[in-house]
Amino acid sequence: MVGAIVVHLRRKEIQGAVINLVLPVMAAVVAWGRFGPYSF
Secondary structure (H helix, E strand, O other): OHHHHHHHHHOOOHHHHHHHHHHHHHHHHHHHHHHOOOOO
8 A cells, every 4th residue: 555655646646645545544443443452
């Protein structure tokens, strides 16, 4: 995903870079919610 962000930024595709930044953040929140110390 980091590579995808770099490619999108080099091609000046801001929307693509934002999406590739948001998706891993959402995945991390889900993983933390399932396996973290305060799992849901």
